[in-house]
Amino acid sequence: MNKLRIIVLCTCLFMLIIGSTYAVWTIVSTQESNNDIMSSCFKVSYQEQNLISLQNTYPITDEEGKQLTPYEVTITNHCNNYTKYNVNIDILNGTDLDTKFVKIQMNNNPPILLSDLEEVEPTTANAIKSYYLATGYLEAEENSKKTYKIRIWLDEKVTLEDHVEGKKIQSKIVITNAYIEEKKDVLVTFDASGGVSPVENKTYSVGATYEDLPIPTKEGYTFLGWNGKNMFDEKTILMAIENAKYENGYYVFSSSKAQRKYPSNSNGVPLTFKENTQYTYSVKGHINRTEGSDNSLKFYFKYVDDDKTRYFDLRSAQEVLLKITSIQGKTIQKQYFSYNDAGIAYIKYIQVEEGDIATEYEPYILRFDTKVTQTQDHTLKAIWKET
Secondary structure, three states, X not given: OHHHHHHHHHHHHHXXXXXXXXXXXXXXXXXXXXXXXXXXXXXXXXXXXXXXXXXXXXXXXXXXXXXXXXXXXXXXXXXXXXXXXXXXXXXXXXOOOOHHHXXXXXXXXXXXXXXXXXXXXXXXOOEEEEEEEEEEEEOOOOOEEEEEEEEEEEEOOOOHHHOOOOOOOEXXXXXXXXXXXXXXXXXXXXXXXXXXXXXXXXXXXXXXXXXXXXXXXXXXXEEEEEEOOOOOOHHHHHOXXXXXXXXXXXEEEEHHHHHHHOOOOOXXXXXXXXXXXXXXXXXXEEEOOOXXXXXXXXXXXXXXXXXXEEEEEEOOOOOEEEEEEOOOOOOEEEEEEEOOXXXXXXXXXXXXXXXXXXXXXOOOOOOOOOEOOOOOOEEEEEEEEEO
């Protein structure tokens, strides 16, 4: 097996060296407006030359890719006005290498496939497509600047069967900017979920991208990324219920034992709710139904300075998706469980988000192209995989 693998890698290396010239990358700047102040305030510079050349290469691992010498792009504001900018990649006519084979890393953020980026409208006349990389702000002071370090490489999963030899990708990094009068900053706190983060919090601008996210460490675990949506740690909260188990994609537990673990006379589930902030609960699952019984799992909410308790319940034998938003202007003190008649609950997921909009559930991990959409201070939670 090892001998066969060596032969395949050497063959792939030979064919890429002989037949490939990958990725001629250049940089241009464009304007989104005819505003003369913008054009005089905005400057883009690059190291030595305007080419990122990926040639005579072969597939490498992400760890090897991260060690490559980066290509640097610096954007400078020469005026005393806030400047908002976007960074895109225009893929040019003549490209015949599929972008799904190319990995890209911005600064020290986790690398992703070029094809996984959001497609946007191309700027360059001969571009066949364009991908969004980042949005940022330059401070309202002369010579404020931002530098991006970009690394690209062939994904390690590329094989001879992908027929990439002799193919190329040509593109331009396009910087666009638009003058704005003010911006809103929010404080983002990093909850390392039992690990240690080198940075406890950081200020980001609403509408910009989450750049330079810290990389925490936790003994015995591999860091997967930061979760920006779900406050409800299903594994920690639900698996703490007596006899709870996870099977076939469901958390399975008794509603009576859920109440026993998180009753009304306790602090409820381990969630911290901000003052005067709305939250949206999304619950997907079902509960076994016994004829003549009212089997249910109730989600109770206790608000500060409110004698009343409010709830919604899971009582369907068929899988359902429930979405409930807390009362605007009120502060949730705690959330706990109850039931009418005990039953076995099958929970696909429970998602708790700040705000009044329920987003589509996924194991959500922020990327370098993820924009800051929350207009309030918020917390990101580390996602770990046990090694």
